Amino acid sequence: MRNLASLLFSLGLAFLLLAIAAQLGFGHTPMVVGSRILADAQSDIGAANIVTAVVFGYRGFDTLGELSILFAAATAAGLVLGHRRAGAPDDPQGGLVLSAGADLLFPLLLLVGIYIVIHGHLTPGGGFQGGVILAAAFFVSVIAKPALRLAHGAISVIEGLAGAAFILIGLWALVGDGSFLKPLLGHGVLGQLVSAGTMPLLSSAVGLKVGSELAGLLAHISESEAREP
Amino acid sequence: MSVTWAMNPTLPIVLPLLGAFLLQPIARVSAALARAVGPAILIACLWVLTETWLAQGGRPFAVAIGGFAAPLGIVLYVDRIALLFAAAVPTFALLFWPWAGTGQEATRESALLLLLVSSVTGLALSGDLFNIYVFYELAAVASFGLVAIHATGRAYVATIRYLLQSAFGSLLALVGIAILYTKTGTLNLAHLAQLAPSTLHDPLGLASFALMLIGFGVKGELFPVNTWVPEVYATAPARIAALLAGLVSKLAVLVVVRLLVLVFNQPEAAQLMLVLGAVGMVSGELSAWRAKDFPRMLAFSSIGQLGMVFIAFSLPGTTGVLAGLAVAFHHLVVKSGYFALAARWGGSLESLSGLGRRSKLAGAIYVLFALSLIGVPPLPGFWTKLIVLVALAQHGSLELVAMAAILVVTAIEANYLFRLAVVLYRKDKAAPAGPEARAPGLGVGLVAPLLALVLLAATIAIVPVTEGLRKVAAQTVDVASYVRTVFPPVSLPLAQKD
Amino acid sequence: MMSLSLEAILYTGAIGLVVIGALGLVLSHHLFRMLLSLAVAEAGGNLLVVLAGYRGGAIAPILGYGAPGTPMVDPIPQALVLTAIVIGVGVQALAVAVLVRVYRAYGTLDLRDLVEHMQGDIAKAAGIPRSTSTHAPGGERPLPPVPALVRHQPRGGRS
Numbered sequence: 003m004r005n006l007a008s009l010l011f012s013l014g015l016a017f018l019l020l021a022i023a024a025q026l027g028f029g030h031t032p033m034v035v036g037s038r039i040l041a042d043a044q045s046d047i048g049a050a051n052i053v054t055a056v057v058f059g060y061r062g063f064d065t066l067g068e069l070s071i072l073f074a075a076a077t078a079a080g081l082v083l084g085h086r087r088a089g090a091p092d093d094p095q096g097g098l099v100l101s102a103g104a105d106l107l108f109p110l111l112l113l114v115g116i117y118i119v120i121h122g123h124l125t126p127g128g129g130f131q132g133g134v135i136l137a138a139a140f141f142v143s144v145i146a147k148p149a150l151r152l153a154h155g156a157i158s159v160i161e162g163l164a165g166a167a168f169i170l171i172g173l174w175a176l177v178g179d180g181s182f183l184k185p186l187l188g189h190g191v192l193g194q195l196v197s198a199g200t201m202p203l204l205s206s207a208v209g210l211k212v213g214s215e216l217a218g219l220l221a222h223i224s225e226s227e228a229r230e231p
Numbered sequence: 232m233s234v235t236w237a238m239n240p241t242l243p244i245v246l247p248l249l250g251a252f253l254l255q256p257i258a259r260v261s262a263a264l265a266r267a268v269g270p271a272i273l274i275a276c277l278w279v280l281t282e283t284w285l286a287q288g289g290r291p292f293a294v295a296i297g298g299f300a301a302p303l304g305i306v307l308y309v310d311r312i313a314l315l316f317a318a319a320v321p322t323f324a325l326l327f328w329p330w331a332g333t334g335q336e337a338t339r340e341s342a343l344l345l346l347l348v349s350s351v352t353g354l355a356l357s358g359d360l361f362n363i364y365v366f367y368e369l370a371a372v373a374s375f376g377l378v379a380i381h382a383t384g385r386a387y388v389a390t391i392r393y394l395l396q397s398a399f400g401s402l403l404a405l406v407g408i409a410i411l412y413t414k415t416g417t418l419n420l421a422h423l424a425q426l427a428p429s430t431l432h433d434p435l436g437l438a439s440f441a442l443m444l445i446g447f448g449v450k451g452e453l454f455p456v457n458t459w460v461p462e463v464y465a466t467a468p469a470r471i472a473a474l475l476a477g478l479v480s481k482l483a484v485l486v487v488v489r490l491l492v493l494v495f496n497q498p499e500a501a502q503l504m505l506v507l508g509a510v511g512m513v514s515g516e517l518s519a520w521r522a523k524d525f526p527r528m529l530a531f532s533s534i535g536q537l538g539m540v541f542i543a544f545s546l547p548g549t550t551g552v553l554a555g556l557a558v559a560f561h562h563l564v565v566k567s568g569y570f571a572l573a574a575r576w577g578g579s580l581e582s583l584s585g586l587g588r589r590s591k592l593a594g595a596i597y598v599l600f601a602l603s604l605i606g607v608p609p610l611p612g613f614w615t616k617l618i619v620l621v622a623l624a625q626h627g628s629l630e631l632v633a634m635a636a637i638l639v640v641t642a643i644e645a646n647y648l649f650r651l652a653v654v655l656y657r658k659d660k661a662a663p664a665g666p667e668a669r670a671p672g673l674g675v676g677l678v679a680p681l682l683a684l685v686l687l688a689a690t691i692a693i694v695p696v697t698e699g700l701r702k703v704a705a706q707t708v709d710v711a712s713y714v715r716t717v718f719p720p721v722s723l724p725l726a727q728k729d
Numbered sequence: 730m731m732s733l734s735l736e737a738i739l740y741t742g743a744i745g746l747v748v749i750g751a752l753g754l755v756l757s758h759h760l761f762r763m764l765l766s767l768a769v770a771e772a773g774g775n776l777l778v779v780l781a782g783y784r785g786g787a788i789a790p791i792l793g794y795g796a797p798g799t800p801m802v803d804p805i806p807q808a809l810v811l812t813a814i815v816i817g818v819g820v821q822a823l824a825v826a827v828l829v830r831v832y833r834a835y836g837t838l839d840l841r842d843l844v845e846h847m848q849g850d851i852a853k854a855a856g857i858p859r860s861t862s863t864h865a866p867g868g869e870r871p872l873p874p875v876p877a878l879v880r881h882q883p884r885g886g887r888s
Contacts (some may be wrong), residue, residue, distance in 0.1 A: 044792060
């Protein structure tokens with residue numbers, strides 16, 4: 003009976019949403035603000051990747067909120083999971099293929115992650131995307147060798163300082179130039195690695211923070227015990 | 232008049248974030264310093280907000296973040312209602328701060344509290360729809376961590392149910408924002424206010440509002456997404472429940488009110504809110520009548536009162552917003568006071584037998600709050616209910632039904648609140664105590680008496696308080712002034728970019 | 730809408746994902762499956778936001794790739810979705826952490842059993858006697874044996 007009611011509810015929801023979608027214009031969006039950003043992004047910020055210009059420039063405050071959400075999730079997970087007992091048994095280690103593959107992938111993933119982070123203002127990418135790949139590099143190793151322990155103390159220091167660096171860059175703009183998170187340091191040449199002012203710095207801070215945070219969070223989950231001692 | 236950098240409204244949002252990020256590195260260096268960081272930042276935020284109020288004197292102003300003028304960038308909009316709510320945040324956070332806590336657990340809890348403070352301040356001050364969504368999510372994630380602090384199995388189950396319900400609500404809000412963006416192409420509230428009459432006054436716009444109402448209503452304890460409330464308030468520490476029920480819920484309601492006033496100025500949207508509020512109010516108070524322990528009684532009672540807040544805010548014009556503000560702030564003070572008492576009254580209602588005679592102050596405070604909640608003159612609760620009922624009586628038949636519902640609900644409230652008062656003042660010595668009920672303490676702490684004093688002060692100064700709230704309400708519904716402040720007419724000198 | 734254009738497929742797909750996720754969330758009673766349904770629904774929601782910025786025949790908003798003057802898609806929804814995806818990841822990771830503790834506390838992830846346990850624990854902590862209507866319909870004393878069943882015992886395996 004409950005299943006029937008839920009099924010009817012979902013069918014009703016589907017019908018409603020499809021009726022809504024049928025009336026939405028597709029491919030003819032008003033783009034009232036978007037077109038102005040597309041026109042102004044080069045002169046305002048100087049980054050070739052306009053999406054990154056929006057993420058770290060025009061809507062930098064949203065990015066700060068997003069960073070804080072990840073931080074809140076990691077802190078809350080740390081609070082919830084607590085500490086692992088010293089002598090608790092580990093999960094079994096992965097076989098030869100897994101360990102060898104993890105050893106091979108680790109430097110490659112780090113390289114790809116760093117590349118994506120620092121080229122965020124030129125090609126699709128940026129702090130978050132690269133940071134997730136950096137975290138994956140560590141997590142592949144943790145899955146293959148569960149006995150590996152990440153240094154959670156160092157991780158919490160890195161994530162704290164990287165996040166503070168993001169805010170301090172913004173506050174520096176506030177004190178120096180009058181607006182929080184205003185782009186500083188000149189535009190440089192469009193398309194060069196060193197361009198777009200403080201944006202690569204913000205992107206790197208975000209990449210470092212996200213990478214360390216996600217790695218710590220996933221390692222924490224992986225280390226926690228499944229049964230009461 | 233220019234805004235100096237020390238008065239910038241981004242500071243009350245950004246400083247707690249900075250504190251939260253640096254708290255754990257600081258704690259490794261010096262534990263005492265880490266304990267002082269949180270309260271110091273809250274006092275600094277309060278100082279910035281007070282300075283802003285004194286300098287601007289109630290005139291609204293907008294700050295474009297990063298120097299990117301609206302609607303390209305994000306603006307913070309500071310008017311009376313925003314300042315009022317933003318100032319309430321650090322005040323109540325300081326009242327319910329966990330002063331006695333050591334170790335890494337306490338550091339994490341302080342960091343989460345700072346994040347909650349920052350996000351809720353952002354909800355009050357922001358003028359951009361997606362920015363509001365991001366801060367709403369931050370408040371949600373911070374609260375997920377905070378309600379699981381007691382580390383009991385029941386707390387975890389309550390947390391995961393709250394998480395799933397909240398995440399689903401946020402998803403619905405995101406779909407609503409997607410529909411809104413497809414129709415209008417902008418996310419700035421002032422720009423949306425300009426574009427709304429031509430693009431959003433159709434069923435599609437109403438659907439978008441409904442989705443956002445349900446999404447943001449999760450924290451506002453709106454029916455039907457309020458099933459998480461009783462379990463979470465029963466298993467979370469009382470100070471966290473106080474913050475969630477008292478403070479965070481009001482900010483969620485403020486978000487919905489901004490949307491209703493600025494963007495979705497249609498009678499159907501208001502009626503939807505009225506109906507959901509009324510249903511929530513009646514179901515909440517009926518459940519409170521059946522509750523058998525104090526925290527859950529408070530949880531259901533807060534659902535009921537928030538239903539009344541939604542009813543009040545759904546009425547158009549200055550009277551609606553005035554009624555809503557009156558109920559909201561009254562509930563903020565009373566419910567926070569009740570949860571402060573609940574920190575020591577955790578057991579079943581029967582186990583509280585005779586408590587009023589043993590701890591005279593606690594019993595007196597309980598009765599004072601109960602009288603105000605029910606609406607006994609001359610306490611502020613009476614005036615708030617009167618304003619709501621009078622405002623409702625001036626409208627159509629749906630509102631008259633809501634008025635009848637409020638009167639019925641008042642009777643139910645009186646019944647269960649006085650039932651507990653009778654239990655408190657019972658004469659028999661043999662009180663059946665639950666296995667984990669707290670032993671009735673000799674004192675009630677500082678928070679509850681402080682809030683009782685605030686209530687009494689409001690009783691004495693009821694006329695100036697009402698006049699002040701009326702000015703706040705009048706400014707809130709002035710959509711033209713909002714748009715003019717964010718987009719100043721070109722002939723005037725450019726609005727301050729800071 | 731039956732013309733099966735690109736727009737119909739994409740919109741139906743996005744909304745279908747949201748509906749499938751919502752169905753899974755509501756119908757399922759295993760916490761991890763509910764979490765996965767939530768992830769599917771969030772993917773659908775993000776897709777809807779990205780679709781809000783699409784412009785027919787336009788290229789990605791990166792300067793220096795297309796000929797100058799080609800229209801570009803709206804960059805704002807892409808930035809919004811970036812934020813929304815990261816938020817979703819954070820919430821899901823936290824949910825998994827809470828699931829681990831729930832399993833450790835009660836040994837099951839079935840929501841129906843867990844709600845029973847939770848309500849029981851809350852009642853026990855507060856000292857409230859559990860309501861007996863579902864657990865012991867006859868109250869504290871057991872029901873008397875039904876005479877019909879006592880007299881007619883089944884013989885030799887035939888019911």
